[in-house]
Structure formats: C-alpha cells, structure tokens
Amino acid sequence: xxxxxxxxxxxxxxxxxxxxxxxxxxxxxxxxxxxxxxxxxxxxxxxxxxxxxxxxxxxxxxxxxxxxxxxxxxxxxxxxxxxxxxxxxxxxxxxxxxxxxxxxxxxxxxxxxxxxxxxxxxxxxxxxxxxxxxxxxxxxxxxxxxxxxxxxxxxxxxxxxxxxxxxxxxxxxxxxxxx
Amino acid sequence: xxxxxxxxxxxxxxxxxxxxxxxxxxxxxxxxxxxxxxxxxxxxxxxxxxxxxxxxxxxxxxxxxxxxxxxxxxxxxxxxxxxxxxxxxxxxxxxxxxxxxxxxxxxxxxxxxxxxxxxxxxxxxxxxxxxxxxxxxxxxxxxxxxxxxxxxxxxxxxxxxxxxxxxxxxxxxxxxxxxxxxxxxxxxxxxxxxxxxxxxxxxxxxxxxxxxxxxxxxxxxxxxxxxxxxxxxxxxxxxxxxxxxxxxxxxxxxxxxxxxxxxxxxxxxxxxxxxxxxxxxxxxxxxxxxxxxxxxxxxxxxxxxxxxxxxxxxxxxxxxxxxxxxxxxxxxxxxxxxxxxxxxxxxxxxxxxxxxxxxxxxxxxxxxxxxxxxxxxxxxxxxxxxxxxxxxxxxxxxxxxxxxxxxxxxxxxxxxxxxxxxxxxxxxxxxxxxxxxxxxxxxxxxxxxxxxxxxxxxxxxxxxxxxxxxxxxxxxxxxxxxxxxxxxxxxxxxxxxxxxxxxxxxxxxxxxxxxxxxxxxxxxxxxxxxxxxxxxxxxxxxxxxxxxxxxxxxxxxxxxxxxxxxxxxxxxxxxxx
Numbered sequence: 001x002x003x004x005x006x007x008x009x010x011x012x013x014x015x016x017x018x019x020x021x022x023x024x025x026x027x028x029x030x031x032x033x034x035x036x037x038x039x040x041x042x043x044x045x046x047x048x049x050x051x052x053x054x055x056x057x058x059x060x061x062x063x064x065x066x067x068x069x070x071x072x073x074x075x076x077x078x079x080x081x082x083x084x085x086x087x088x089x090x091x092x093x094x095x096x097x098x099x100x101x102x103x104x105x106x107x108x109x110x111x112x113x114x115x116x117x118x119x120x121x122x123x124x125x126x127x128x129x130x131x132x133x134x135x136x137x138x139x140x141x142x143x144x145x146x147x148x149x150x151x152x153x154x155x156x157x158x159x160x161x162x163x164x165x166x167x168x169x170x171x172x173x174x175x176x177x178x179x
Numbered sequence: 180x181x182x183x184x185x186x187x188x189x190x191x192x193x194x195x196x197x198x199x200x201x202x203x204x205x206x207x208x209x210x211x212x213x214x215x216x217x218x219x220x221x222x223x224x225x226x227x228x229x230x231x232x233x234x235x236x237x238x239x240x241x242x243x244x245x246x247x248x249x250x251x252x253x254x255x256x257x258x259x260x261x262x263x264x265x266x267x268x269x270x271x272x273x274x275x276x277x278x279x280x281x282x283x284x285x286x287x288x289x290x291x292x293x294x295x296x297x298x299x300x301x302x303x304x305x306x307x308x309x310x311x312x313x314x315x316x317x318x319x320x321x322x323x324x325x326x327x328x329x330x331x332x333x334x335x336x337x338x339x340x341x342x343x344x345x346x347x348x349x350x351x352x353x354x355x356x357x358x359x360x361x362x363x364x365x366x367x368x369x370x371x372x373x374x375x376x377x378x379x380x381x382x383x384x385x386x387x388x389x390x391x392x393x394x395x396x397x398x399x400x401x402x403x404x405x406x407x408x409x410x411x412x413x414x415x416x417x418x419x420x421x422x423x424x425x426x427x428x429x430x431x432x433x434x435x436x437x438x439x440x441x442x443x444x445x446x447x448x449x450x451x452x453x454x455x456x457x458x459x460x461x462x463x464x465x466x467x468x469x470x471x472x473x474x475x476x477x478x479x480x481x482x483x484x485x486x487x488x489x490x491x492x493x494x495x496x497x498x499x500x501x502x503x504x505x506x507x508x509x510x511x512x513x514x515x516x517x518x519x520x521x522x523x524x525x526x527x528x529x530x531x532x533x534x535x536x537x538x539x540x541x542x543x544x545x546x547x548x549x550x551x552x553x554x555x556x557x558x559x560x561x562x563x564x565x566x567x568x569x570x571x572x573x574x575x576x577x578x579x580x581x582x583x584x585x586x587x588x589x590x591x592x593x594x595x596x597x598x599x600x601x602x603x604x605x606x607x608x609x610x611x612x613x614x615x616x617x618x619x620x621x622x623x624x625x626x627x628x629x630x631x632x633x634x635x636x637x638x639x640x641x642x643x644x645x646x647x648x649x650x651x652x653x654x655x656x657x658x659x660x661x662x663x664x665x666x667x668x669x670x671x672x673x674x675x676x677x678x679x680x681x682x683x684x685x686x687x688x689x690x691x692x693x694x695x696x697x698x699x700x701x702x703x704x705x706x707x708x709x710x711x712x713x714x715x716x717x718x719x720x721x722x723x724x725x726x727x728x729x730x731x732x733x734x735x736x737x738x739x740x741x742x743x744x745x746x747x748x749x750x751x752x753x754x755x756x
Contacts, residue, residue, distance in 0.1 A: 062485035171196035
C-alpha cells in the first residue's frame with residue numbers, strides 16, 4: 001500500500017542521498033518524492049510516497065527518524081492531511097475537439113498554460129487520484145505528454161517538533177589537550 | 180597565545196581532546212599533511228599492512244575497551260578498503276571513527292587521481308558521515324563524529340577531509356558543544372512500561388532472559404547479573420553478548436540460535452516470558468521467526484527504537500539505555516517483592532528442573548581423540564589456559580562457533596567476534612587492536628586457516644610492534660563452515676572449499692622473526708599451547724585438526740530453533756534382502 005511520509009530535515013549536503021539511500025537499502029519502493037526549502041532556509045520539507053506493506057509502515061518512520069539530519073518524520077497516511085499534486089499535460093487536438101478539451105480542463109479546475117494550433121498545455125492541481133482521471137480523459141482526445149510533480153502533503157494538525165538541545169563536549173572543557 | 184594552525188594540526192588537536200591515544204592507519208597522497216604533523220605527536224600511529232585491517236584493528240580496540248577506536252586512510256583505494264570494517268562495526272554497533280583524506284576541493288568530481296566518492300560510498304556503511312570542504316567546519320565535524328559514534332546505539336562514523344582543508348591555516352577555537360537537533364537518543368525508558376515489565380517478570384512462571392551485545396555496549400553487566408540474582412531466571416546470551424555474565428554462572432544456559440545449545444533453544448521455545456535485553460532478534464538466533472518463542476510474552480529493551488518491533492512485536496516495548504532501564508526494573512523488583520504464590524513457586528521449580536534436564540541431556544559435543552586433534556579439544560585447551568580471563572579474538576566460521584560454545588568468559592569485552600557481518604579476516608587485526616588497548620592481557624587470535632590467509636600481511640604489524648599475540652590457527656584444510664553446508668545441503672559436492680596449500684608455520688613466523696610451530700597430535704596440544712602462552716613475544720601455532728568435523732547442534736536454515744540437528748546424519752541401514 002502507499003504510505004505518505006512528511007519529512008522535515010536539515011538542508012545539508014547529502015541529506016537527500018541519505019533519505020533515498022535508506023529507502024532503497026531497506027527495500028522500500030519510492031513512488032514519488034518532492035523536496036524544497038522551508039521558510040527557514042536551513043531546513044527542507046520532503047514529501048515521500050512509498051509502496052510498503054502496512055505492517056512495515058512504522059518501521060519506515062523509525063528508520064527515517066534515525067537519520068541524524070532528519071528532525072521529524074511523520075506518517076500522514078492515516079492522519080488528517082491534504083495531499084496535492086500538479087500535472088502538466090500537453091495534448092494534441094484536432095480543430096473539432098478543441099472546445100471539448102477546454103471544457104474538460106475547466107471541469108478539473110485546470111488552467112491552459114499554452115495554446116497553439118497543435119493543441120494545448122494544461123496545468124491541473126488536485127488529489128493524485130483526481131489527476132489520474134484527468135489524464136485518462138485527456139488521453140481520449142489524442143496524443144498526450146504528461147509530467148507529474150509527485151505528491152505534496154501537509155498535516156492539518158500541527159505536530160510538536162521535539163529537538164535535541166546542544167550537548168557539551170569533553171573537548172571544550174579542556175584548557176589544554178591531553179598531550 | 181597564537182592559535183593559528185593548519186587543518187592537519189587542528190584535526191590532531193581534536194583527536195587529542197577526544198582522548199585518542201592510538202590510531203590505526205595507512206598513509207597516502209592526500210593525508211600527507213596529517214602524517215607530517217603526526218610525526219612528532221605523542222598519539223601513537225600503528226601502521227597496518229592493509230586499510231581493511233586498520234578498521235578491524237580500530238574495532239578490536241573499541242570492542243576490548245568500549246572507547247572509540249580510530250582508523251585513518253587516504254582517499255580512493257584507502258577509503259574503499261575501509262568499508263568492510265565500517266559495515267562490520269555498523270552491524271555489531273561498535274563505536275569507531277574513520278578519518279579519510281579526500282582530493283582537493285577544486286578537484287572533486289573531476290575523476291582526479293585516487294578520487295572516490297567516499298561520502299557517497301560510505302553512506303550506508305556508517306551511522307553518519309561527513310565530507311569536510313571548509314576548514315572552519317573541521318573541528319565541529321570531528322567532535323560530532325566522536326559524539327555520534329559513542330552515544331545512543333554506537334556505530335561507525337566517517338570524516339572525509341579534503342587535502343586543502345588539511346593544508347589550510349586557520350584560528351582554532353575549541354568546540355564546547357555539539358548540536359544535532361535531529362539526533363534523538365532515548366535513555367530513560369517509559370516509567371509505565373518499566374513498571375509493567377517488572378510486574379511481568381514477577382508473575383512469569385517460565386521466564387527467560389535473552390541478552391546480547393547491547394549489555395556489553397551499555398556496560399550493563401552488573402545490572403544484568405543483579406536481575407538474574409534477584410529473579411533466579413535462566414539466561415541465554417547471544418554471540419555478541421558472551422561475557423555479559425560469567426560463563427560458569429549456574430543461570431547461564433549458553434548461546435541460543437543456529438549453533439546454540441539444545442537447552443538454550445528449548446528454553447526459548449518453551450518460556451512464557453522473554454526478557455529481551457539489548458538484542459535484535461537476529462535471524463541466526465530466531466531461526467524461523469514465526470516459530471520463535473511461540474508461548475512467550477516479550478519485554479524488549481533496546482536503545483534503538485527501530486529494533487523494537489522490527490522482527491518480533493513485543494508486549495512491553497521499552498526504548499532506553501539497558502543499563503538505566505535494568506537498574507529501574509531491579510529496583511522495582513527488590514522494593515515490591517511480593518511473596519510468590521505456591522503455584523508460581525512450583526512452576527518456577529519445574530521450569531528449572533526442565534532446563535537442567537535439557538542441559539544434561541545434550542551438552543555441547545566435545546569429543547576428544549587419541550590419534551587426532553578434535554577442534555573442540557583445541558577449544559577446551561584454550562579455555563583451560565584462559566580460565567575465562569583471556570581476550571579471544573575470533574575469525575568467522577566453524578572455529579568461531581566452537582569457540583563460542585566451549586570457551587568461557589568471566590567478564591565483558593573478552594570475546595571479540597564479527598557477529599552481524601561475519602567478516603572473515605577479522606580475528607587477527609582485531610586482536611592487534613585489542614592488544615594495543617589492553618597490553619596487560621593475554622590475547623588469542625583464534626582463526627581458521629581460511630581467515631588467517633586473509634590476514635597474513637598483518638604478521639608484519641604484529642612483528643614490528645612486538646605484540647605478544649598468540650595466533651592459533653584451527654587448520655582443517657577447508658573453508659569448514661561452507662563445506663559443512665555443502666555436505667548437509669548440497670549432496671556433499673565440495674565446491675571450492677579445499678585449502679590444500681598452507682604455509683609452514685615455523686618458517687612463516689620465522690620469516691617475520693618470531694616463533695611458530697605446527698602440531699597435529701593430541702598429546703602435543705597442551706604443551707604447544709603452553710609454550711605459545713609462555714613465549715614473551717608473538718607466537719603462531721598452526722593446529723591441524725580433524726578435517727571433517729561439523730558444528731552441532733545446528734538449526735537448518737528456515738527451521739524453528741527447536742528443530743535442531745544434534746549430530747551428523749547417521750548412515751541409513753541397508754535393509755536385509
């Protein structure tokens with residue numbers, strides 16, 4: 001089944017590699033992954049959709065939390081959350097179906113971002129299942145090309161972020177080194 | 180006071196402040212600046228003969244002391260050679276810090292000479308790793324590395340440092356704290372769960388302690404022994420935990436699992452409460468997981484939350500430092516000790532009676548022959564000389580299992596063995612690290628003829644440092660454990676397992692300037708081992724043992740642990756015609 005994970009992680013070199021490496025190392029398949037900086041430029045928010053047996057879901061989260069650069073890993077699969085994805089579709093249409101295509105795009109809340117004699121480029125945002133339907137509909141009008149963003153998710157209830165305080169080093173206490 | 184120093188000096192300053200007294204390493208092009216400042220520094224550098232052995236030696240040092248072991252290698256091949264040792268340390272939760280050199284920052288990504296993506300390669304081999312490309316980041320990274328390696332569930336951390344950072348000049352400021360906001364270490368344990376655990380321990384009729392390497396890592400042997408004294412529960416100790424309680428302790432019922440004792444595996448299969456302490460329900464212990472401890476409720480204490488419920492869902496999960504958690508459980512057990520009901524006392528007595536019967540029924544086979552040296556006989560003799568007090572650093576395979584079965588350990592950190600990864604070639608370099616860490620101790624490098632031949636270069640390290648390690652090769656002329664599987668499961672087709680050439684031990688050791696000897700008669704065994712132990716320097720004793728001996732009991736792969744094979748298959752009688 002699909003599991004939706006929201007990760008808050010330090011924006012450090014290699015952080016993305018640690019997450020993807022961990023997923024493949026533990027045998028979890030990534031369906032989609034999106035990442036961008038947060039309001040705090042030192043942090044990134046990542047939404048990952050993985051295909052994993054239900055019993056393994058907790059283990060995935062625990063493994064993610066073990067990554068030192070990960071501040072918080074949350075399983076949004078069953079929490080109140082909004083999941084959205086964007087799709088860009090280029091559809092080739094003949095003259096006769098142009099109006100119908102526009103009508104369909106409107107039904108899905110789409111926006112035409114390019115129009116030419118060949119056809120349209122349309123942008124739609126919505127729940128991933130909704131986008132599947134839109135793509136199916138567009139396919140019925142002719143040749144299409146599709147780019148999807150992968151899912152973005154946000155929890156509807158804030159989860160308390162627990163961070164670790166600094167730890168004094170033994171090294172800092174020494175006036176002089178041991179030798 | 181001027182604190183202007185080079186990156187290399189800063190690195191050394193940080194290592195000194197972390198209390199490092201010994202580095203196992205191998206120099207190279209990009210680590211030249213570091214070796215230049217090391218030249219006149221009191222930190223001891225031990226030049227190994229292959230970087231893999233630097234990592235194993237650092238592990239041996241860490242396993243024998245609990246302190247962080249340090250190894251060092253150059254970029255490219257130096258770093259890639261470390262990786263086996265890093266994974267080994269990862270699997271067994273051993274704290275080591277690896278320092279590697281990297282090509283200059285401006286050459287990264289250009290396929291420069293001796294460039295390898297060490298940071299990427301070691302991502303999965305380490306608990307955490309760093310690539311330092313700016314001098315100002317160096318002290319922080321080094322101290323973080325030591326903190327991460329030693330805290331929580333210990334493990335290996337690698338710091339990859341570019342040559343320009345080592346050469347750069349900067350002002351050194353001691354690092355007073357490390358801040359890793361996402362690095363969570365849970366030590367205390369949940370009070371309610373601890374209370375429940377204590378109650379279940381109190382009420383169990385057939386309790387069993389299942390303790391492992393976590394006890395050693397946490398330094399919790401005293402707390403474990405207190406729990407056992409206080410409850411009189413029997414205990415099985417895993418390969419990684421041997422020494423957590425004295426092997427002679429009456430409650431010790433040996434190692435569980437694939438080559439564990441009959442009593443240990445029967446106890447696991449029949450207990451009603453499993454008190455799992457610093458263990459990870461490894462497949463070599465559990466056998467077929469679905470049939471593991473089928474009647475037991477499980478209390479699982481581990482510092483790594485991801486181990487709880489990974490393989491077996493516990494009834495009482497406790498995330499915490501096993502030392503602190505056990506101290507709290509023990510306190511509750513002592514304070515709130517209620518008189519046991521007659522029913523429970525009777526059940527406990529019956530449980531012990533049953534365990535004693537299992538122990539008596541099938542102890543570990545320890546055959547002795549008049550004509551040849553049985554491998555088990557060798558282990559018994561080493562045990563006699565050690566008296567439970569020597570460090571035994573084993574390699575991987577049959578000799579490792581016989582040693583674990585038959586050699587006693589009175590305290591933690593005497594038995595050094597590659598458990599999780601099962602790396603051949605571990606035993607001898609780990610013994611080097613252990614001997615440096617514990618110069619006072621008698622150290623055996625107990626290896627097979629296969630693993631020994633992976634480690635021969637390190638005889639040079641042993642000789643040049645005059646390390647009085649007693650190298651005992653259990654030589655059966657085969658890769659014995661692989662052969663055992665071929666015999667049992669592949670119609671005895673012995674493919675690529677015969678080691679038909681082995682060097683003359685006296686000549687080989689002699690070539691390095693120390694004593695060596697080969698024996699194959701049982702009456703020579705005790706005197707030869709005594710000679711080795713009494714020799715002030717290193718000694719190589721090649722012991723030719725019965726070639727076709729297999730390790731029993733054995734749980735075949737995929738079987739439940741109470742489906743043990745107790746001895747060699749008997750010839751099927753030919754029906755009379």
